[in-house]
Amino acid sequence: MSTDALVESIRKAADNEGLLPLSVYKDIATEFLITYKELEKIALESGFFPLRFQRQRKLLGSACQLRLLSAKVAIVGCGGLGGSIFEMLLRLGVGHLLVIDPDFFCESNLNRQLLATSANLGCYKVDAALERGKLVNPVAEIETLNQVFQSPAGKARLASCDLVFDALDSVSGRFELAQLCARNNLMLIHGAVSGWSGQMAPVPPGSEKMAQIYPKTYPESFPENSGSPPPAAEIEALVDNITPTVNTVAALQVAAGIKYLCDFSLGSGSYLHFGEELPGCFIDLTEPDLERLR
Amino acid sequence: MQVTVKLFAGLRQGRFAAEKFVFDDGITIARIVEKHEISGSEVGILLCNGRHTDFSRKLEDGDIVSIFPKIGGG
Missing domain, CATH: 3.40.50.720 (NAD(P)-binding Rossmann-like Domain)
Known part of the structure; x- marks a missing residue:
């Protein structure tokens, strides 16, 4: 699996604020043979943020959200x-x-x-x-x-x-x-x-x-x-x-x-x-x- | 010497929330609990000046003792 290709897929699926909706998880996870959790981890590490956590993005930030995910x-x-x-x-x-x-x-x-x-x-x-x-x-x-x-x-x-x-x-x-x-x-x-x-x-x-x-x-x-x-x-x-x-x-x-x-x-x-x-x-x-x- | 006794939740019923008392030097928290007719088995957390302590703690002038009921539900 190429991480670059995965991040590129995430980039295409995210909106202009870098928010990733749950609706795209299935297609990306299936294409790259990864779990939802692995997908979310790479998205967070690459500067994207799950859309469902939009309202805690500034409060927690990527580092804390990653801690919680892990x-x-x-x-x-x-x-x-x-x-x-x-x-x-x-x-x-x-x-x-x-x-x-x-x-x-x-x-x-x-x-x-x-x-x-x-x-x-x-x-x-x-x-x-x-x-x-x-x-x-x-x-x-x-x-x-x-x-x-x-x-x-x-x-x-x-x-x-x-x-x-x-x-x-x-x-x-x-x-x-x-x-x-x-x-x-x-x-x-x-x-x-x-x-x-x-x-x-x-x-x-x-x-x-x-x-x-x-x-x-x-x-x-x-x-x-x-x-x-x-x-x-x-x-x-x-x-x-x-x-x-x-x-x-x-x-x-x-x-x-x-x-x-x-x-x-x-x-x-x-x-x-x-x-x-x-x-x-x-x-x-x-x-x-x-x-x-x- | 003067000691402030603070009671919490159900322990206040028929007693008080916070009162100042004059006690003999070196009185223990156990003796204060007994003086206020509180059963030892009802008592949970004990604080002296906001820090955890136990029944045997000997008090000094100006101390604030907080007595909490035992709570165990979930």
């Missing part, structure tokens, strides 16, 4: 947070998404889980993600696993990712995920919701962040707690959750994740450059109130 990102849990995170990463142009969830949709998911519809109740959540992914971003590679992330397949696939999103609904699961990410030197972006409140915190590998978010030790002055492990997810499962909180926390997680994936490739003039530290935050939508966590 990234392999895992979403662990495909419920409220996971569904919204998945949707946002598709629309931002992340090139490879791994979605892990053993569960299927039930009717009470409809109030807040973006991928749940009245038509797919009883279906696996990851199957809905695959279907949605093809429609929203046909260039993205979608990998799904309808097992718990602690399974051998889950652990193996997570190990090859660049970034992991915590969209679980159990505290014990979050600790296990943080340990797994630390072992594989992976950045984890934590998010959790409860009623009108939620929190987001980047958990760098090897940090104590998860233990700070969920303290394991309790004051000895509380006899009911002394010596017992942290309360498990069962308590949390009973807490009400609504879509404004879920979507707000998911958005905070995605913003932090995108910054993590992009900032080392960008100069200080970028909107996304924000130094070494990735702060977290706690939000209360009733006030509304945002408290920074460091």
